[in-house]
Amino acid sequence: MNENETLYYVGIKFLGNDKSYYFSTSFNDLKEGDLVVVETAGGLEMGKVSTPLTQINEYKGSLELKAILRKPTKDDLIDYNFNLEQGKKALNITKKEVEKLELPMDLLDAVYTLDGTKITITYTSSEKRVDFRELLKKLVHLIPARIELRQIASRDKAKMVGGIGICGLPLCCSTFLTQFEGISIAKAKNQMLTLNIPKL
Structure with missing residues (x-):
């Protein structure tokens, strides 16, 4: 980064999650709705800008901001759309296994990271804890990715759907x-x- 470049920060929302996460950037032309590629704890992901550009010196948060890696390339967009379709297939596979095991899980969506190495399957349940160990044993042979099962509350579900x-x-x-x-x-x-x- 050039020393004379102005740094900004923006909120980014990811598929299946309505919360904004903040990242720094030197791109001065980003606007709400633009797609960007970032590195998260879960892996490489594509998100959508959800807030206006704000100069970095106005950031009041306590967490150190990671930088936006890039605007999406043609290959990124191809991978993103491919992963959307793969997510739908993975969700159907998981639903069938949940039915076989008669688990009290209401599956909502399945989202891959941009690099396809991890998938997050979101669900709700009337029970506080669901023993999904047997489900995971089956899924690891059916879905070629690191699998995270994420339980959300009723109001989070309502926010999604x-x-x-x-x-x-x-x-x-x-x-x-x-x-x-x-x-x-x-x-x-x-x-x-x-x-x-x-x-x-």
Whole structure:
């Protein structure tokens, strides 16, 4: 990087995850919706810019920012689209195995890293913990990648898939809420909500 280049930071969202993660960059022409390639703890991934460019000296976070590696090449885009299709196939494979094992899992999506070395399979369950050791034993022979099974809560699921609330409007957690605080039974009673504990 040239010493005279201005550094910025932007939020990046990844497929299957609505949270923004922040990265530094010297690209001064990035705008919301642009695709970029970054290195994450899970591997090489392509994400979408979700916030405007902001100069790095305004960053208030405590974590050190990794740099955006590049704008996607033609090969990156080919790999990304290929992985989308492979993710759909992996999800169908996993659903069949879940049904065979009669596991209490509601599968939502399966997302590969850009380099195809890791896949994250997201699910919800009515149970706090699911013993998926037998499932993993089967999947390692069917899906040629490092497999992560990620359980999310009901409101995270609603954020992913959307829906209509009892008020007749789109669900708050799928439109503007970014953080979910616990809702007590007392609060639910105060708003005359149905006491559906898993949804609180």
